Amino acid sequence: MVTGKGGTGKTTVAAAFALALAEEGRRTLLVEVEGRQGIAQLFETEQLPYEERRIAVGPGGGEVYALAMDPEQALYDYLQMFYKLGSAGRVLRRVGAVDFATTIAPGLRDVLLTGKACEAVRRRTRSGEFRYDAVIMDAPPTGRITRFLGVNDEVAGLARVGPVHNQAQAVMRVIKSPETAVHLVTLLEEMPVQETADGIGELRRAGLPVGSVLVNMVSTARSGLLPPDFDPARYTAGAGRTALAKAFATAGLGGARRGGKADRLVEPLLREALEHTARVATEAERRAEVADFGLDTKEFEMLTEGVDLAGLYTLAERLREQGVPR
């Protein structure tokens, strides 16, 4: 399970995760539950149907399958699988029950989504091996994850007996087993780190297994661009400023005189450096807070060009270098 605050790159990290695991020669299933087709866009394929489909191959012969979840289809699956009620779906649809079940009913939608994922986890091939070595879910955001995963407990409480009760309990057993881990994606920014801390607390209180913290879009990697003892104060005025303007002029960037092209670079470039060092400093503070969680932590650098397919493989490689969490 991969969760994270909105905008932290949850889907990207989940995809890199699936890829990193597949590179070890295994078969992974990447499940999307939010209906955004983010996986298809990341892997640069056409829209994914409600069907497990191979979307990438790792170097070691591993495979990544993807499934874009559709609650309505999952409901029909569910009715068919557990109650052999293929045609009843139509009747339910006619009275609006399907719409109800997949959009409004207390947690039914989440029950269907987690149920389907657990089914994939437990599925075996004819030879008795697990169909997938790992199932990675691009789960709802941190603010909703505990409720999402805990929904089966709630439903088991609501439906005190009967098939829903049993199914909900079975799903909960998988989710709470040591084979499941909830990984949290964060940025080295105040709000995402705060939300991650809250999320970890909530998951623990609900007895759900917390995995690793995956820190995305770290810009500290760029700190190597400036000399380690760089001090902007040297250049803000006087001779330092002049010398810097001259250095720019030496590099062919225009005149170093006051108001010359090279001189005009001094202020904006120093401002950029100040912003950068400030950012590196706050990242260091946030990193310390993340370290205080006491959890396994991985970092991914910010990709200047944004995440494309090549970037995705880069992130998967970074994850492999740091050791893929189990």
Added chain:
Amino acid sequence: MTLKQPPVLEMDPLIDDPETRIVVCCGSGGVGKTTSAAALGVRAAERGRKVVVLTIDPARRLAQSMGLTELDNTPRRVAGIDESLGGELHAMMLDMKRTFDEIVEAHADPERARAILDNPFYQSLSAGFAGTQEYMAMEKLGQLRGQEVWDLIVVDTPPSRSALDFLDAPNRLGSFLDGRLIRVLSAPARAGGRAGMRFVNLGMSGLSAVTGVLGKVLGTGLLKDVQTFAGAMDSMFGGFRQRAEATYRLLQAPGTAFVVVAAPERDALREAAYFVERLAADRMPLAGLVLNRVHGSGADGLGAERALAAAELLQEPADTSRAPADSGASGTEPDPPRTGGPAGKDGPTRTADTTRTADQERTADQERTADTTRTDPAVVEADAAGLLRLHAERMRVIARERRARDRFTALHPQVPVAEVPALPGDVHDLTGLREVGECLADQSPADPPPSDRSSSAAPTRPPTR
């Protein structure tokens, strides 16, 4: 570079206009929606309007900055706002369950209300599963608007998985509570099925098929809870759908302005484009797009490629390419402490050193406090190269953000855009919100060339070359 610029989203005229009564901020998660909503609220209040900001789930410190310490459903006046123009800012956090409970209490007699509030099915529904949050936000918006107390209501929408949930929620929940299913469900609780037949027109066998299926799937215990709930709700929620539709119409009214918020990234802008299309399809009035955390540069005339080339030129003496020619003198230069003197330096720098004497006298005071490495050409050039590399990175980020924005603009050239520059650090106080509001309103091209300012302030000096 010379791609057609989108029209500018003029924020002040929008929030100043007394006709503007509702501003809805929507967008995908993590793009600064709540911050934008709060900043607009602060700005509108300080420009003289009586504003209430309805937030759904603000970051803790942002909430504290507006004096919101707990979830409660009443707007509270925000302290620290400049009210000299007659404006006020109030803020509230939505308590979903409380809003739902209030509706029940307002529309049912106490006994029936209790029956509903105690129903386990209701408790789960109201505690916030998919859809309810959106619905309750719209319900609260309708209430606030109905009070006629506020000049302007700024709404921060829930971090929905998609725009669809947000716009569809009122109708969906409305049609459920007012619809056929609930009548089927509540039928046994009322007239033993005959009422259900009347509404649903399924015939007796169809009806029992539905309840049969539901019973089998849900288990009879849960089905009974649902049926009791539906029965209790049925009488009082006859007008539920009407309320939902009224809110929907309110959103379409001319006094409403939707502001789509995004970050200058591909994914966020893709969602934003989707929002724009969806709002148009539902004939919702779109004011424009707010693009948060846009990077800029005061030196954007210097592109990434050229900056990198210049950095390489400056670093050459420290590189192996030049070392053999200098007979090892520069061999020590790559060391981190950078003790290298002018020995390995080339002509122009040394000439510059000698011509600086006049300047050095003028700034002797500042010089005295500095260490000796300050004007060491090797250090300066390494620093200059570092600055240029950093700038090249910045320019790449800017180029990527522009591509993302241009893509959006190409699809929706008519949508006005307001850009907010990336501010260092998070916004978590009124000063920060004011600053964001300032940036939102001031859409003049950022960073005027500093040359005019600095040349007039600086002492005149002879050209150094």
